[in-house]
Amino acid sequence: MKFAPAIRAAALCTAVALLPATTAGFAQVEGRASPEFARLFATYQRIKASYVEPVEDEVLIRGAIDGMLGALDPHSSYIDGAAMQRLNTMIDGNYQGLGISVQMEDGAVKVVSPFRGSPADQAGIKAGDYITHINGDLIVGLEIDQAVAQMRGPAGSDIELTIFRPGREDSFELTVTRGVIELEPVTWDLMDGNIGHISVNEFSADVGADVRKGLRELQEQATGHLVGLVLDLRRNPGGSLDEAVALSDLFLSDGQIVSQRGRTSRDTIFYDAETVYRGDVAEDLPIIVLIDEGSASASEIVAGALQDHRRALVMGERSFGKGSVQTLLPLTRDSALKLTTARYYTPSGRSVQEGGIAPDIRVPQLSDPDAERRQRLALRESDLRGHLINEIGVEDDALMRDRLDDPRFQLTAAELEEMGVDDFQLDYAVRTLRRTGGTNIARRP
Numbered sequence: 001m002k003f004a005p006a007i008r009a010a011a012l013c014t015a016v017a018l019l020p021a022t023t024a025g026f027a028q029v030e031g032r033a034s035p036e037f038a039r040l041f042a043t044y045q046r047i048k049a050s051y052v053e054p055v056e057d058e059v060l061i062r063g064a065i066d067g068m069l070g071a072l073d074p075h076s077s078y079i080d081g082a083a084m085q086r087l088n089t090m091i092d093g094n095y096q097g098l099g100i101s102v103q104m105e106d107g108a109v110k111v112v113s114p115f116r117g118s119p120a121d122q123a124g125i126k127a128g129d130y131i132t133h134i135n136g137d138l139i140v141g142l143e144i145d146q147a148v149a150q151m152r153g154p155a156g157s158d159i160e161l162t163i164f165r166p167g168r169e170d171s172f173e174l175t176v177t178r179g180v181i182e183l184e185p186v187t188w189d190l191m192d193g194n195i196g197h198i199s200v201n202e203f204s205a206d207v208g209a210d211v212r213k214g215l216r217e218l219q220e221q222a223t224g225h226l227v228g229l230v231l232d233l234r235r236n237p238g239g240s241l242d243e244a245v246a247l248s249d250l251f252l253s254d255g256q257i258v259s260q261r262g263r264t265s266r267d268t269i270f271y272d273a274e275t276v277y278r279g280d281v282a283e284d285l286p287i288i289v290l291i292d293e294g295s296a297s298a299s300e301i302v303a304g305a306l307q308d309h310r311r312a313l314v315m316g317e318r319s320f321g322k323g324s325v326q327t328l329l330p331l332t333r334d335s336a337l338k339l340t341t342a343r344y345y346t347p348s349g350r351s352v353q354e355g356g357i358a359p360d361i362r363v364p365q366l367s368d369p370d371a372e373r374r375q376r377l378a379l380r381e382s383d384l385r386g387h388l389i390n391e392i393g394v395e396d397d398a399l400m401r402d403r404l405d406d407p408r409f410q411l412t413a414a415e416l417e418e419m420g421v422d423d424f425q426l427d428y429a430v431r432t433l434r435r436t437g438g439t440n441i442a443r444r445p
Contacts (some may be wrong), residue, residue, distance in 0.1 A: 028179045037165055040064070053322065073340050075326055080335035098159070099181045100125060101237060104144045113235040113294055115183065116201055123176040125163065126368075127235050128296045132171060133162035139395040151365060155180045188214035193384060193434045194222045197426065199232040200247070203239025203298040208246025212281060215250075228286040228433030230426065231302075238297025241325060241344075245292050248305040251287060251312070253280045255347060257305045257416045262342035280311075287312035288429040292365070296320035304346035314359045315429055323353030367424040369413040
């Protein structure tokens, strides 16, 4: 089935289900209006009649819509115009710019994630950074689309960004050379010792099939057989719920992958293994899943499913904690509501809302000199204004498990750099798999 580009684009942002529009797009209120609607209409009339300057209806209606959705949760929103175009560009996967995903936070542009290998990534921009100035001009307070338009530009041109990074006292400047951004949802490489490394950067179309292709190529490249696999979901903000299920299904023979539960029976769905692939295509290959505070939504579905079934060992830092499902509800040909309609739960019945997925082994990113301070100040779902409350409740000591007593955790970023280790979390996962020699560490009693 094919969807219009504007509808397909929403899969880049969050776990999205698609529902058909109503016959007219808007419901008509029959009979006498409720007191609440009467108050809303009276406010509209007073503004139109008495405000110091004339106000267009579009401005007032858009403000009312944004206000209603803003009263719900951080992930429900109205999408139209420039926002639709921006999402279309993302789904097309080819544009000229910096290669970063950003969002607005209290009027500031916050980096959700730099795409791996992009100009922004190579320049050293990190998830959680705030961009305060572009070429010396303050952009705090601008609309997100205005800021994005300034960051886009022809490949080869330079742009100077002023960055505020939580954990550092002072802002600093970075010069980034724009490039042609080719989005690659899945990348893979074979590491020393026949360890496969597959990075999933977002859950867009065909991610499950791409991971299967990557696994096959890694098995062909290996000398003998693969010893283990690192499934890297760090800095992955999520995407299609169906693709999260497809990816989980690759490594599970049976059982539940995830369930979503909403207000009505129509919104309550159980997703089981063997719906896409039959059996475990990795043949019980030892797997480590890497997550961090940037792993959200669909990433947490995969990590939670493989952790609950003891199919993989989860390493890294506690994930973001977004345990809700958004449905795209078309209003007109070029506008839609992205509305939270359900919560999702891991196979054991855990809701990751607020608490996230706690790693089996906490492994800090020691190769980042700002890692400790960044972790203390990291923004997660539980920090967002108006976030949904976890119905089950989350104990403080369940939000992060202690890391192992390993002397390597005492190394500094400078010492790791001297050793040639630029990604401590990945290096630690690979070393762990080498030590196992093919034993499935996740299923040890």
